[in-house]
Amino acid sequence: MTSSTQRRVLIAIDGSRNADYAFEYYCKHIHYSTDTLFLFHFMDPVSMSSDLEESLRELYDIKEAYMDGLQRIFVSKASKYHINKDRLHFHFTCDPPEPGKAICSAAKNSESHLVIMGCRGLSKLKKALIGSVSDHVIRHAGVPVLTVPYAHHK
Template identity: 30%
Template structure:
Protein backbone atom coordinates (compact mmCIF):
# COMPACT_ATOMS: atom_id res chain seq x y z
CA UNK A 1 0.00 0.00 0.00
CA UNK A 2 1.19 3.52 -0.79
CA UNK A 3 0.45 6.01 1.98
CA UNK A 4 0.86 9.78 1.76
CA UNK A 5 1.38 11.52 5.10
CA UNK A 6 1.14 15.31 4.97
CA UNK A 7 3.49 16.88 7.51
CA UNK A 8 4.62 20.26 8.70
CA UNK A 9 6.39 21.35 11.85
CA UNK A 10 3.24 21.10 14.00
CA UNK A 11 2.61 18.70 16.84
CA UNK A 12 -0.56 17.58 15.02
CA UNK A 13 1.41 16.35 12.01
CA UNK A 14 3.90 14.52 14.20
CA UNK A 15 1.09 12.79 16.10
CA UNK A 16 -0.53 11.72 12.81
CA UNK A 17 2.79 10.26 11.63
CA UNK A 18 3.37 8.50 14.97
CA UNK A 19 -0.16 7.07 14.94
CA UNK A 20 0.35 5.68 11.44
CA UNK A 21 3.64 4.00 12.39
CA UNK A 22 2.21 2.53 15.59
CA UNK A 23 -1.23 1.51 14.34
CA UNK A 24 -1.28 0.97 10.61
CA UNK A 25 2.15 0.52 9.05
CA UNK A 26 3.00 -2.76 7.35
CA UNK A 27 6.52 -3.66 6.11
CA UNK A 28 5.44 -3.65 2.44
CA UNK A 29 3.94 -0.15 2.63
CA UNK A 30 5.67 2.80 1.03
CA UNK A 31 5.27 6.14 2.77
CA UNK A 32 5.22 9.32 0.73
CA UNK A 33 5.97 12.02 3.26
CA UNK A 34 4.77 15.36 1.88
CA UNK A 35 5.62 18.79 3.20
CA UNK A 36 4.09 21.72 1.36
CA UNK A 37 6.39 24.66 1.95
CA UNK A 38 4.84 28.04 2.65
CA UNK A 39 6.32 31.01 0.91
CA UNK A 40 7.73 33.17 3.72
CA UNK A 41 6.33 36.65 4.18
CA UNK A 42 8.90 39.15 3.01
CA UNK A 43 9.09 42.81 3.99
CA UNK A 44 7.52 45.31 1.67
CA UNK A 45 9.27 48.40 0.44
CA UNK A 46 8.69 51.35 -1.80
CA UNK A 47 11.06 52.82 -4.33
CA UNK A 48 9.93 56.26 -3.20
CA UNK A 49 11.14 55.66 0.36
CA UNK A 50 14.62 56.73 1.29
CA UNK A 51 16.97 53.86 1.99
CA UNK A 52 18.16 50.72 0.35
CA UNK A 53 16.38 47.56 -0.67
CA UNK A 54 16.15 45.34 2.46
CA UNK A 55 18.29 42.56 0.93
CA UNK A 56 19.94 41.67 4.24
CA UNK A 57 16.58 41.23 5.97
CA UNK A 58 15.20 39.16 3.09
CA UNK A 59 18.32 36.96 3.12
CA UNK A 60 17.87 36.41 6.86
CA UNK A 61 14.18 35.46 6.44
CA UNK A 62 14.91 33.09 3.54
CA UNK A 63 17.84 31.47 5.37
CA UNK A 64 15.67 30.80 8.45
CA UNK A 65 12.88 29.43 6.26
CA UNK A 66 15.28 27.08 4.44
CA UNK A 67 16.85 25.98 7.75
CA UNK A 68 13.38 25.17 9.16
CA UNK A 69 12.45 23.12 6.07
CA UNK A 70 15.79 21.25 6.19
CA UNK A 71 15.34 20.53 9.90
CA UNK A 72 11.86 19.12 9.25
CA UNK A 73 13.14 16.93 6.42
CA UNK A 74 16.03 15.67 8.57
CA UNK A 75 13.72 14.89 11.49
CA UNK A 76 11.46 12.70 9.36
CA UNK A 77 14.38 11.14 7.46
CA UNK A 78 15.76 9.94 10.79
CA UNK A 79 12.34 8.70 12.01
CA UNK A 80 11.72 6.78 8.78
CA UNK A 81 15.24 5.34 8.83
CA UNK A 82 14.98 4.16 12.43
CA UNK A 83 11.88 2.12 11.57
CA UNK A 84 13.31 1.06 8.18
CA UNK A 85 10.21 2.34 6.42
CA UNK A 86 10.29 2.44 2.61
CA UNK A 87 9.72 6.07 1.77
CA UNK A 88 9.92 8.98 -0.58
CA UNK A 89 10.12 12.47 0.88
CA UNK A 90 8.37 15.15 -1.16
CA UNK A 91 9.16 18.80 -0.40
CA UNK A 92 6.87 20.92 -2.54
CA UNK A 93 6.18 24.63 -2.83
CA UNK A 94 2.54 25.52 -3.00
CA UNK A 95 1.51 28.06 -5.57
CA UNK A 96 -1.35 28.94 -3.27
CA UNK A 97 -3.26 26.01 -1.87
CA UNK A 98 -1.54 23.37 0.28
CA UNK A 99 -4.70 21.29 0.02
CA UNK A 100 -4.55 21.27 -3.78
CA UNK A 101 -0.88 20.27 -3.64
CA UNK A 102 -1.72 17.34 -1.33
CA UNK A 103 -4.52 16.19 -3.66
CA UNK A 104 -2.28 16.49 -6.74
CA UNK A 105 0.69 14.64 -5.19
CA UNK A 106 -1.54 11.87 -3.86
CA UNK A 107 -2.97 11.30 -7.33
CA UNK A 108 0.42 11.63 -9.05
CA UNK A 109 2.00 9.03 -6.75
CA UNK A 110 -1.01 6.68 -6.90
CA UNK A 111 -1.41 6.55 -3.12
CA UNK A 112 -4.04 4.38 -1.50
CA UNK A 113 -4.48 6.46 1.65
CA UNK A 114 -3.84 10.05 2.77
CA UNK A 115 -3.07 10.71 6.42
CA UNK A 116 -2.97 14.15 7.98
CA UNK A 117 -3.32 15.83 11.32
CA UNK A 118 -6.07 18.25 12.19
CA UNK A 119 -5.29 21.60 13.76
CA UNK A 120 -8.64 21.46 15.49
CA UNK A 121 -10.01 24.77 14.26
CA UNK A 122 -13.42 25.64 15.65
CA UNK A 123 -16.40 25.72 13.31
CA UNK A 124 -16.33 29.50 12.87
CA UNK A 125 -12.55 29.71 12.25
CA UNK A 126 -12.68 26.76 9.85
CA UNK A 127 -15.57 28.41 7.95
CA UNK A 128 -13.78 31.75 7.68
CA UNK A 129 -10.18 30.58 7.23
CA UNK A 130 -10.75 27.28 5.51
CA UNK A 131 -9.02 24.08 6.46
CA UNK A 132 -6.45 22.08 4.54
CA UNK A 133 -7.93 18.78 5.71
CA UNK A 134 -11.44 19.97 4.81
CA UNK A 135 -10.21 20.89 1.32
CA UNK A 136 -8.56 17.50 0.82
CA UNK A 137 -11.67 15.63 2.02
CA UNK A 138 -13.80 17.43 -0.56
CA UNK A 139 -11.40 17.28 -3.52
CA UNK A 140 -10.13 13.71 -3.70
CA UNK A 141 -11.61 10.24 -4.03
CA UNK A 142 -8.67 8.68 -2.16
CA UNK A 143 -9.52 7.54 1.38
CA UNK A 144 -8.34 10.00 4.03
CA UNK A 145 -7.53 9.49 7.67
CA UNK A 146 -7.49 12.68 9.73
CA UNK A 147 -5.96 12.40 13.20
CA UNK A 148 -7.58 14.82 15.63
CA UNK A 149 -5.44 16.95 17.90
Protein backbone atom coordinates in the same frame (compact mmCIF):
# COMPACT_ATOMS: atom_id res chain seq x y z
CA MET B 1 -5.40 -4.79 2.02
CA THR B 2 -2.88 -7.30 3.38
CA SER B 3 0.59 -6.48 4.64
CA SER B 4 2.10 -8.05 1.49
CA THR B 5 0.35 -5.53 -0.77
CA GLN B 6 2.38 -2.52 -1.93
CA ARG B 7 0.70 0.63 -0.67
CA ARG B 8 1.58 4.27 -1.32
CA VAL B 9 0.78 6.57 1.60
CA LEU B 10 1.07 10.35 1.59
CA ILE B 11 1.49 11.91 5.03
CA ALA B 12 1.19 15.67 5.32
CA ILE B 13 3.84 17.06 7.67
CA ASP B 14 4.38 20.64 8.78
CA GLY B 15 6.40 20.52 11.97
CA SER B 16 3.31 20.89 14.16
CA ARG B 17 2.49 18.50 16.97
CA ASN B 18 -0.73 17.61 15.12
CA ALA B 19 1.24 16.41 12.10
CA ASP B 20 3.81 14.68 14.31
CA TYR B 21 1.02 12.84 16.12
CA ALA B 22 -0.57 11.79 12.80
CA PHE B 23 2.80 10.38 11.66
CA GLU B 24 3.27 8.52 14.95
CA TYR B 25 -0.29 7.19 14.72
CA TYR B 26 0.47 5.84 11.26
CA CYS B 27 3.69 4.22 12.52
CA LYS B 28 2.03 2.57 15.52
CA HIS B 29 -1.29 1.45 14.01
CA ILE B 30 -1.32 1.43 10.21
CA HIS B 31 2.19 0.87 8.86
CA TYR B 32 3.04 -2.14 6.69
CA SER B 33 6.69 -2.86 5.94
CA THR B 34 5.88 -2.79 2.21
CA ASP B 35 4.43 0.74 2.33
CA THR B 36 6.08 3.53 0.42
CA LEU B 37 5.71 6.82 2.28
CA PHE B 38 5.54 10.26 0.73
CA LEU B 39 6.10 12.89 3.39
CA PHE B 40 4.71 16.12 2.03
CA HIS B 41 5.26 19.60 3.41
CA PHE B 42 3.64 22.75 2.08
CA MET B 43 5.65 25.89 2.78
CA ASP B 44 3.98 29.27 2.64
CA PRO B 45 5.29 31.14 -0.39
CA VAL B 46 7.18 34.34 0.26
CA SER B 47 7.17 37.22 -2.18
CA MET B 48 9.79 39.95 -2.19
CA SER B 49 10.85 42.55 -4.68
CA SER B 50 13.79 41.70 -6.92
CA ASP B 51 16.00 44.38 -5.35
CA LEU B 52 16.20 42.25 -2.21
CA GLU B 53 18.38 39.59 -3.83
CA GLU B 54 20.60 39.15 -0.76
CA SER B 55 17.57 38.71 1.49
CA LEU B 56 16.20 36.11 -0.91
CA ARG B 57 19.46 34.15 -0.75
CA GLU B 58 19.35 34.23 3.05
CA LEU B 59 15.71 33.17 3.05
CA TYR B 60 16.52 30.33 0.65
CA ASP B 61 19.33 29.16 2.95
CA ILE B 62 16.99 29.24 5.95
CA LYS B 63 14.34 27.23 4.08
CA GLU B 64 16.96 24.71 2.95
CA ALA B 65 18.15 24.26 6.54
CA TYR B 66 14.54 23.88 7.70
CA MET B 67 13.80 21.22 5.06
CA ASP B 68 16.99 19.31 5.91
CA GLY B 69 16.12 19.45 9.60
CA LEU B 70 12.57 18.25 9.01
CA GLN B 71 13.86 15.36 6.91
CA ARG B 72 16.32 14.33 9.62
CA ILE B 73 13.59 14.46 12.26
CA PHE B 74 11.23 12.24 10.28
CA VAL B 75 13.95 9.79 9.23
CA SER B 76 14.80 9.45 12.92
CA LYS B 77 11.12 8.98 13.87
CA ALA B 78 10.72 6.37 11.14
CA SER B 79 13.78 4.42 12.26
CA LYS B 80 12.31 4.29 15.79
CA TYR B 81 9.48 2.24 14.25
CA HIS B 82 11.84 0.20 12.04
CA ILE B 83 10.69 1.90 8.85
CA ASN B 84 13.33 1.65 6.16
CA LYS B 85 14.51 5.15 5.19
CA ASP B 86 14.66 3.99 1.55
CA ARG B 87 10.86 3.79 1.66
CA LEU B 88 10.59 7.48 2.62
CA HIS B 89 10.25 10.15 -0.03
CA PHE B 90 10.11 13.84 0.86
CA HIS B 91 8.43 16.55 -1.16
CA PHE B 92 8.44 20.23 -0.22
CA THR B 93 6.53 22.83 -2.19
CA CYS B 94 5.14 26.33 -1.96
CA ASP B 95 3.12 26.08 -5.17
CA PRO B 96 0.09 26.08 -5.56
CA PRO B 97 -0.61 28.77 -2.99
CA GLU B 98 -3.13 26.76 -0.96
CA PRO B 99 -2.08 23.81 1.24
CA GLY B 100 -5.24 21.75 0.60
CA LYS B 101 -4.81 21.94 -3.17
CA ALA B 102 -1.10 21.17 -2.83
CA ILE B 103 -1.78 18.05 -0.74
CA CYS B 104 -4.39 16.80 -3.23
CA SER B 105 -2.01 17.44 -6.12
CA ALA B 106 0.81 15.60 -4.33
CA ALA B 107 -1.49 12.64 -3.61
CA LYS B 108 -2.43 12.44 -7.28
CA ASN B 109 1.16 12.86 -8.53
CA SER B 110 2.49 10.19 -6.15
CA GLU B 111 -0.43 7.88 -7.01
CA SER B 112 -1.10 7.50 -3.30
CA HIS B 113 -3.70 5.07 -2.01
CA LEU B 114 -4.19 6.92 1.27
CA VAL B 115 -3.61 10.41 2.69
CA ILE B 116 -2.94 10.86 6.39
CA MET B 117 -2.89 14.23 8.09
CA GLY B 118 -3.32 15.85 11.45
CA CYS B 119 -6.15 18.23 12.11
CA ARG B 120 -6.39 21.21 14.41
CA GLY B 121 -10.00 20.75 15.42
CA LEU B 122 -11.39 24.10 14.32
CA SER B 123 -14.79 25.07 15.65
CA LYS B 124 -17.74 24.90 13.26
CA LEU B 125 -17.76 28.70 13.04
CA LYS B 126 -14.06 28.92 12.12
CA LYS B 127 -14.48 26.14 9.55
CA ALA B 128 -17.40 28.02 8.01
CA LEU B 129 -15.46 31.29 7.90
CA ILE B 130 -11.98 30.18 6.86
CA GLY B 131 -12.45 26.57 5.83
CA SER B 132 -10.13 23.79 6.82
CA VAL B 133 -7.30 22.12 4.98
CA SER B 134 -8.42 18.65 6.07
CA ASP B 135 -12.00 19.31 4.86
CA HIS B 136 -10.67 20.38 1.47
CA VAL B 137 -8.46 17.30 1.19
CA ILE B 138 -11.28 14.95 2.23
CA ARG B 139 -13.53 16.42 -0.49
CA HIS B 140 -10.95 16.61 -3.29
CA ALA B 141 -8.14 14.05 -2.82
CA GLY B 142 -9.91 11.25 -4.70
CA VAL B 143 -8.50 8.66 -2.25
CA PRO B 144 -9.32 7.82 1.38
CA VAL B 145 -8.12 10.43 3.87
CA LEU B 146 -7.43 9.70 7.51
CA THR B 147 -7.45 12.79 9.72
CA VAL B 148 -5.87 12.25 13.11
CA PRO B 149 -6.81 14.69 15.83
CA TYR B 150 -4.03 15.50 18.25
CA ALA B 151 -4.56 13.59 21.50
CA HIS B 152 -3.75 15.86 24.41
CA HIS B 153 -1.86 13.60 26.79
CA LYS B 154 -1.18 14.71 30.32
